[in-house]
Amino acid sequence: MNYRRDIRNIAIIAHVDHGKTTLVDALLKQSRVFRDNQEMGELIMDQGALEREKGITIMAKNTAVVYRGVKINIIDTPGHADFSGEVERVISMADGCLLLVDSIEGPMPQTKFVLRKALERGLKPIVVINKTDRENSRVSEVLGFTQDLFLELATSADQLDFPVLYASAREGTAVTEPGMKGKDVTPLFECILKEVPPPRIESGPFQMLVSNLDYDSHKGKIAIGRIWRGKVAPHDPVVSMSADGSITHYEISEVFTYLGLKRLEVAEAEAGDIVAVTGIEVVNIGDTIASPEQPEALPRIEIGEPTVEMTFGVNTSPFAGREGRFSTTRQLRERLYKELETNLSLRVQDTDSPDTFLVKGRGELHLAILIETMRREGYEFEVSKPEAITKVMEGELMEPMEVLTLDTKEGYIGVLTEMLSKRQAQLTDMRNDGHGNVHLEFRVPTKGLIGFRSAFLTATRGEGIMNTNFLGYEAWHGDITSTRNGVLVASERGIAVTYGLNNAQGRGFTFIEPNTPVYEGMIVGLNPRPQDIAINVCKEKQKTNIRSSTSDIAVKLTPPVKLSLEQAIDFINKDELVEVTPENIRLRKKLLTEARRLRSISISRRSTET
Numbered sequence: 345m346n347y348r349r350d351i352r353n354i355a356i357i358a359h360v361d362h363g364k365t366t367l368v369d370a371l372l373k374q375s376r377v378f379r380d381n382q383e384m385g386e387l388i389m390d391q392g393a394l395e396r397e398k399g400i401t402i403m404a405k406n407t408a409v410v411y412r413g414v415k416i417n418i419i420d421t422p423g424h425a426d427f428s429g430e431v432e433r434v435i436s437m438a439d440g441c442l443l444l445v446d447s448i449e450g451p452m453p454q455t456k457f458v459l460r461k462a463l464e465r466g467l468k469p470i471v472v473i474n475k476t477d478r479e480n481s482r483v484s485e486v487l488g489f490t491q492d493l494f495l496e497l498a499t500s501a502d503q504l505d506f507p508v509l510y511a512s513a514r515e516g517t518a519v520t521e522p523g524m525k526g527k528d529v530t531p532l533f534e535c536i537l538k539e540v541p542p543p544r545i546e547s548g549p550f551q552m553l554v555s556n557l558d559y560d561s562h563k564g565k566i567a568i569g570r571i572w573r574g575k576v577a578p579h580d581p582v583v584s585m586s587a588d589g590s591i592t593h594y595e596i597s598e599v600f601t602y603l604g605l606k607r608l609e610v611a612e613a614e615a616g617d618i619v620a621v622t623g624i625e626v627v628n629i630g631d632t633i634a635s636p637e638q639p640e641a642l643p644r645i646e647i648g649e650p651t652v653e654m655t656f657g658v659n660t661s662p663f664a665g666r667e668g669r670f671s672t673t674r675q676l677r678e679r680l681y682k683e684l685e686t687n688l689s690l691r692v693q694d695t696d697s698p699d700t701f702l703v704k705g706r707g708e709l710h711l712a713i714l715i716e717t718m719r720r721e722g723y724e725f726e727v728s729k730p731e732a733i734t735k736v737m738e739g740e741l742m743e744p745m746e747v748l749t750l751d752t753k754e755g756y757i758g759v760l761t762e763m764l765s766k767r768q769a770q771l772t773d774m775r776n777d778g779h780g781n782v783h784l785e786f787r788v789p790t791k792g793l794i795g796f797r798s799a800f801l802t803a804t805r806g807e808g809i810m811n812t813n814f815l816g817y818e819a820w821h822g823d824i825t826s827t828r829n830g831v832l833v834a835s836e837r838g839i840a841v842t843y844g845l846n847n848a849q850g851r852g853f854t855f856i857e858p859n860t861p862v863y864e865g866m867i868v869g870l871n872p873r874p875q876d877i878a879i880n881v882c883k884e885k886q887k888t889n890i891r892s893s894t895s896d897i898a899v900k901l902t903p904p905v906k907l908s909l910e911q912a913i914d915f916i917n918k919d920e921l922v923e924v925t926p927e928n929i930r931l932r933k934k935l936l937t938e939a940r941r942l943r944s945i946s947i948s949r950r951s952t953e954t
């Protein structure tokens with residue numbers, strides 16, 4: 345067995361926001377892959393438009409730095425549970441991981457999830473307690489919790505013997521003892537070199553596992569992954585081995601390795617390194633590319649199952665075709681199926697209706713990011729309420745369960761436990777810190793979490809953090825009755841006016857401004873009572889010659905409640921849809937006329953009576 349002593353491959357893993365991407369900034373800056381005067385900015389790896397806007401990493405990405413002559417391939421991963429599939433997809437490329445833990449929050453649900461995955465794969469862990477610059481940091485306590493987590497998850501005794509560093513990713517410092525004053529991240533570089541085993545390589549013909557795909561309009565598909573055996577160079581003949589066992593012959597066009605944010609074209613790359621190759625037209629994540637001399641497939645990447653599903657359909661609103669560039673069934677279908685190439689934990693299925701597709705993901709945010717991405721690309725379509733994916737196992741109906749953790753102020757315990765008991769949640773842990781903060785843990789069916797995020801933020805006035813994590817399947821716990829109130833529904837097509845909206849505000853909250861075009865069946869507000877109310881928001885005040893009072897002249901409307909895409913998806917009920925276009929997000933009833941809605945209610949009543 346041989347080792348590539350000039351390379352280390354590491355993944356950076358943590359709970360959301362614990363500072364992974366910021367730490368990568370520090371590693372990049374201090375390894376001088378950038379010229380000193382080059383403007384670098386922050387969160388350099390978060391290059392996607394949505395990543396920048398939301399301040400979160402959505403896709404795992406590769407970069408590399410050189411330290412003391414050793415190339416360190418770094419994989420930055422997302423910390424949000426909905427993108428867990430990304431972490432599972434890429435950690436197979438690494439031999440070690442930096443597990444970041446926030447020095448105040450301590451290990452969180454996703455810390456546990458990603459650490460478990462990393463230890464199962466046998467990665468050598470280095471613990472980095474991060475954000476030690478923060479005022480209330482409680483380093484020794486957090487270290488204790490982290491040790492407990494390792495005791496729970498380690499698969500072998502040597503995994504318990506992990507090095508610990510104390511860092512401020514933001515200040516670009518790391519030290520080996522708590523309380524020491526740091527000046528740079530050198531101790532972290534040194535630790536990586538010393539602790540992370542160099543890649544073990546087998547001699548023999550070329551073999552690589554494809555862990556990621558990229559696309560270039562000139563070069564075509566780019567397959568990214570780690571070389572496990574042999575070498576690869578431009579013009580080498582190779583075979584690509586797919587999931588169904590089929591083998592296709594290709595010739596490699598170009599070979600790239602990573603340095604900083606760039607890919608460097610190289611004449612040859614060897615086992616142990618992470619490379620990007622072009623020339624393979626048909627290839628999927630999980631496929632093996634190998635020399636035709638010894639075409640052996642590597643084990644495929646296993647990714648957890650999706651837990652939430654919703655339909656994506658062709659836009660059937662009266663405004664269809666006005667605002668999007670792509671709106672046909674064929675365009676929608678092609679786009680969704682194309683997404684499967686890179687979005688590994690996503691599933692797409694045709695349904696009985698040719699215009700509607702069932703899309704399954706790892707959570708509401710996973711699906712919401714896809715919707716937002718498509719809308720920005722110019723697609724218009726409609727989506728249904730997300731629902732938990734149930735399945736039948738040994739004749740029994742099963743549903744996904746999650747751990748929900750809430751960190752908030754004590755004063756909200758009552759209202760939260762009440763809200764959650766309606767959602768079939770069970771309180772499993774409660775810890776007070778003695779300063780009015782409380783940490784709550786629940787077991788809750790996934791279906792009970794749908795729509796909970798916005799309710800939680802409202803109930804805690806934004807003073808709360810919530811996290812969820814998939815637990816497994818359990819026997820169906822029974823239906824949950826909807827907790828949302830009825831809506832105000834436009835009864836006529838037209839343009840909403842102040843007078844009409846003012847009438848609507850007499851009934852509840854509104855979602856739209858004057859001058860918004862509306863159609864019959866569009867949802868324009870929320871009723872404080874359970875029933876839906878049809879209301880004409882386009883209605884003008886009757887013109888009379890005499891003004892009855894001066895107060896009529898200027899009606900002051902309360903500003904509308906504007907729902908974001910995620911809130912809109914969270915908000916709707918089963919008989920409603922969100923219409924998504926590049927310009928607007930509208931809520932609507934599935935059945936647009938009141939007459940049809942009333943008929944369907946009476947039909948469903950009759951069918952439950954019989």
Ligand SMILES: Nc1nc2c(ncn2[C@@H]2O[C@H](COP(=O)(O)OP(=O)(O)OP(=O)(O)O)[C@@H](O)[C@H]2O)c(=O)[nH]1
Pocket residue numbers: 358359360361362363364365366367387399400401402421422423424474475476477478511512513514515
């Ligand atoms: N005070 C302080 N803030 C930090 C430190 N490291 C990161 N942050 C801040 O924490 C926030 C999240 O940092 P990111 O680097 O985006 O976290 P992440 O782990 O990459 O987040 P995801 O990729 O979304 O999971 C940002 O506002 C950072 O500026 C640190 O050492 N000290």
Ligand SMILES: [Mg+2]
Pocket residue numbers: 364365366390400401420421422423
């Ligand atoms: Mg990040």
